[in-house]
Amino acid sequence: MSTSVLTDSTTTLRDGAFGNATELVCRECRATQPLGPFYACQECFGPLEIGYDFPQVSRADIEAGPANIWRYQQLLPVPADITSSPNMEPGFTRLIRADNLARELGMRRLWVKDDSGNPTHSFKDRVVAMALSAAREFGSTVFACPSTGNLANAVAAAGARAGMKTVVFIPHDLERPKVVTTAVYGGTLVAVNGNYDDVNRLASEIAGEEDGWAFVNVNVRPYYAEGSKTLAYEVAEQLGWRLPRQVVIPVASGSQLTKVDKGFGELVRLGLVDEAPYSIFGAQAAGCSPVSAAFKDGRDVVRPVKPDTIAKSLAIGNPADGPYVLDVTRRTGGAVEDVTDEEVRAGIALLARTEGVFAETAGGVTVATLKKLVETGRLDPEEETVVFNTGDGLKTLDAVADRVGPAATIEPSYEAFTSAGLV
Numbered sequence: 001m002s003t004s005v006l007t008d009s010t011t012t013l014r015d016g017a018f019g020n021a022t023e024l025v026c027r028e029c030r031a032t033q034p035l036g037p038f039y040a041c042q043e044c045f046g047p048l049e050i051g052y053d054f055p056q057v058s059r060a061d062i063e064a065g066p067a068n069i070w071r072y073q074q075l076l077p078v079p080a081d082i083t084s085s086p087n088m089e090p091g092f093t094r095l096i097r098a099d100n101l102a103r104e105l106g107m108r109r110l111w112v113k114d115d116s117g118n119p120t121h122s123f124k125d126r127v128v129a130m131a132l133s134a135a136r137e138f139g140s141t142v143f144a145c146p147s148t149g150n151l152a153n154a155v156a157a158a159g160a161r162a163g164m165k166t167v168v169f170i171p172h173d174l175e176r177p178k179v180v181t182t183a184v185y186g187g188t189l190v191a192v193n194g195n196y197d198d199v200n201r202l203a204s205e206i207a208g209e210e211d212g213w214a215f216v217n218v219n220v221r222p223y224y225a226e227g228s229k230t231l232a233y234e235v236a237e238q239l240g241w242r243l244p245r246q247v248v249i250p251v252a253s254g255s256q257l258t259k260v261d262k263g264f265g266e267l268v269r270l271g272l273v274d275e276a277p278y279s280i281f282g283a284q285a286a287g288c289s290p291v292s293a294a295f296k297d298g299r300d301v302v303r304p305v306k307p308d309t310i311a312k313s314l315a316i317g318n319p320a321d322g323p324y325v326l327d328v329t330r331r332t333g334g335a336v337e338d339v340t341d342e343e344v345r346a347g348i349a350l351l352a353r354t355e356g357v358f359a360e361t362a363g364g365v366t367v368a369t370l371k372k373l374v375e376t377g378r379l380d381p382e383e384e385t386v387v388f389n390t391g392d393g394l395k396t397l398d399a400v401a402d403r404v405g406p407a408a409t410i411e412p413s414y415e416a417f418t419s420a421g422l423v
């Protein structure tokens, strides 16, 4: 029997350690168990999520909060004093009206939720902030993750800021910028000869053997995952406290997409927005599209694949939340679609050219998927739509590096400029 603080059910938690969260709930059989460092149901081994007993929460309470995810602190599994412990303070990224892109796609009203503006330039800062709080409350000594890249950045940075030892595991063939922007924060970075699914399996094994390790997306995953709800809260608040009709979200493990749905549902239940229909669409790269394939085949089972795509941040061949993505997209009248690497590159260029937003490959996947969904008539161009850019293009420069460059190289003279025929 391990004595790990992360596996010992007798660990005592301080009062209010998880705010208004009250229990862990099985996503399969709905059995409940007390809050603790657990991620699998004791009854059926299904994945656990956080259950709450929310107080009355008003728009004014939220609006009076800080300009980061902690404005939604009452809706998250974190203590009331969360803002006083060092963390990355992610969130409240811009929601931009994308009229140029809308015009190009023949859409009426389109927004880009640009999460590249987070401290380490992806949405992962949101989920990692939640995992960090849980790791602190559980008394963990090591902050760790398997990662497709962006999570590595976020964990290494948050651990540095919190003064916690970090160990980050990545596939050996990750984009160089993502390696550098992880290693720079110190901590231990381990490159593994294998793909993400191999790295993830290794992490689960280590989590089972080592004491005191908080693997953000493995053994504290229920807490971690809640961070993605803040994307839903922000979009609704930034639209003036209402839900968008359609949302397009990239899918790797699928966690983010399912938590945006959970977040919208909570806002309605709390009376913070009016109930209104919404459709959630998932976006994958064709070279790693197990959820899209299941959606199209009408299957409930997601068959694992071996990823082969430039969208490395989305390259999870065996996605933990895949079946729940199918549930959400089918229930809300959305869809899951996939696009080729060439379409991903074109998607990055299209968003940059029309809106001045440089997305990483995941954003290219999402914009290209939006385009395809409009062209195939699955997404209604007349209805208000939000498309997510979840990461920064500077991290995946190679994806577009050979498509763009100077129009000409000239001598430094006016004559050379005019004779180049550029304008």
Ligand SMILES: Cc1ncc(COP(=O)(O)O)c(C=O)c1O
Pocket (backbone or CB within 6 Å): 122, 123, 124, 148, 149, 150, 151, 250, 251, 252, 253, 254, 255, 256, 257, 313, 314, 360, 362, 363, 390, 391
């Ligand atoms: C930039 C970016 N967007 C989206 C995702 C997908 O997240 P999820 O695993 O929650 O589906 C990832 C996952 O690594 C990512 O790095």
Ligand SMILES: [Zn+2]
Pocket (backbone or CB within 6 Å): 026, 027, 028, 029, 030, 031, 041, 042, 043, 044, 045, 046
């Ligand atoms: Zn269960």
